Amino acid sequence: MAATKAVTDSPKIESPVHRSSRLSYPWKRWTSGRMSAVGPVAAAPDRISEKVVESIKNAEVTCSEDPASGECAAAWDEVEELSAAASHARDRLKDADPLEDFCKDNPETEECRTYED
Template sequence: MAGMVTTMAAIAAFPAPRSLQQAPPPLQLRPNAVSFVARPVRAHRRLVAVAASSPATPPDIANKVSESIKQAKETCADDPVSGECVAAWDEVEELSAAASHARDRQKGADPLEEFCKDNPETDECRMYED
């Protein structure tokens, strides 16, 4: 028991590092390209990469991602290591993942099936039984 107390006291004696590395400036967004914006996360001392939306992303999700990025930048302007800042970038990360999943679903969709959902009466969409 005494050894455990000594070990805990020794661990508590070391101060936690208080400095964060300065994040590199965000890359400029270009149309038709995926860009990455990185911000430090205090809890894990790592950088979080957030992908901007690509043209294949549904517009409603793309708008939400863009708005959440703006909101995260505003939230982190005063205190980039606050819990609110981390939560804002987590929200951006979740929305970016949702946009990515939406793009993946669109890639797997068959254009003929989409057409036939809207136009079942056309010749291309008729179903014949043997």
Template sequence: MSNIQEKIQEEIKEAREVCDINGKGSPECAAAWDAVEELQAEASHQKENEPQKTSLEQYCDANPDAAECRLYED
């Protein structure tokens, strides 16, 4: 996920440069910001598709030695 965040930051920087050169009302500026919005939407979709941990899994991550988190092998 950090890879897409880096790409978003790069696109934001590029969009600012394009807008400084061509003007904030230019079609090039609008297209540059559209690219940023599309990457942000993709990052949001990827985050939604990540499996969410249950409250027990979160508890066990924070307290691996708790009795509730013990794993027994046969």
């Protein structure tokens, strides 16, 4: 009986509330039956940045009424996905070497020749 009482007297564990470092809207890591799907974005990085700004505004509006709702969590998930896509697009642009691009199209030119010892 003592072991049972100790278990029932223990404090309840609440699900954690996550806070974004940039925004003051809390949300929980659970969703309701309705979710929005986020697909890959095939746009230029500047266009992705515009979509990130739009999705942040949408998430703020969605979360203004009920910050713990599933719709709010889905809206912030969309922001996270678009932010990641924008970051990956910027990385791809940084890693692009103009000479490599040129040599893919023109492997026979003098600049693109490779010699083996």
